[in-house]
């Protein structure tokens with residue numbers, strides 16, 4: 001499938017405007033993208049979305065029907081949408097060769113998408129279908145304060161480790177202020193420290209906490225690619241697309257292998273769980289510690305032995321009863337094996 005760019009960022013950081021700009025630039029370059037809106041609460045979608053969560057889920061109705069507040073309704077709408085993600089991906093995959101990228105807009109309440117089961121299901125579904133990356137959009141003018149900058153970076157860091165997907169940090173609103181100060185803070189710990197202590201002359205708890213966090217995040221900064229754009233002015237997008245190409249390669253080389261390894265471990269764990277469950281079940285029905293196949297062949301042997309009973313009456317009765325029991329047990333075990341096959 002074409003590369004998927006999941007646009008994530010704090011409310012008002014400019015995700016929708018950024019996506020609108022990507023959409024128009026790609027159309028202008030005759031490389032149309034496939035656009036998906038996953039924000040059920042958004043009032044207006046300024047780009048033409050190919051799939052819009054609002055077409056199938058009425059956010060206000062979800063609020064009324066389930067008696068929920070705004071965030072609960074967004075989570076529930078996403079849960080409802082996640083149940084259909086396979087169908088959505090089938091549609092996208094079928095027409096994937098007609099599109100250069102898949103662009104996904106997400107709700108401004110980052111935690112509602114990133115830390116919910118549905119967010120994880122949707123992200124994993126895209127990552128299983130093709131190269132997927134996170135574009136983490138940051139409102140640059142609001143980052144001039146070290147505390148806001150640090151909060152944004154902590155969010156980005158937790159998203160990176162949660163999704164295990166390549167990430168691009170996009171400093172937006174570069175027309176208001178260039179993010180040179182933020183890039184310097186990311187590359188030079190001492191520069192950040194200097195601004196931090198200039199802003200907070202006292203050595204308060206907050207100052208020393210941010211100091212320690214900046215040290216910790218040093219390793220995280222090394223895994224990132226950063227670009228500066230202005231979604232309104234349309235600057236910085238050539239650089240952004242170059243980084244996207246780099247991240248596609250990174251996904252195919254590093255992340256795909258890692259995801260497959262994690263998937264294999266999960267599958268093995270699941271197979272073991274099923275085997276344990278089956279063993280427990282067999283124990284419950286009194287065929288403890290036996291392989292179901294062995295039990296079946298024992299039963300077949302018993303049946304063969306019982307084919308030629310003595311001609312004494314009581315033996316005949318015992319034969320009938322034993323045959324009945326063995327057939328009942330056999331049917332139960334065949335049912336278990338059949339269910340196991342179906343599950344697999």
Ligand SMILES: Nc1nc2c(ncn2[C@@H]2O[C@H](COP(=O)(O)OP(=O)(O)OP(=O)(O)O)[C@@H](O)[C@H]2O)c(=O)[nH]1
Nearest residue numbers: 010011012013014015016017108172173230231232
């Ligand atoms: N100056 C400037 N303003 C921008 C830029 N990008 C977005 N904005 C403005 O920022 C505000 C929020 O933009 P949106 O695109 O709605 O942000 P969002 O992240 O999608 O917002 P939510 O959907 O509420 O999370 C709007 O007033 C935009 O016009 C930019 O590059 N420069």
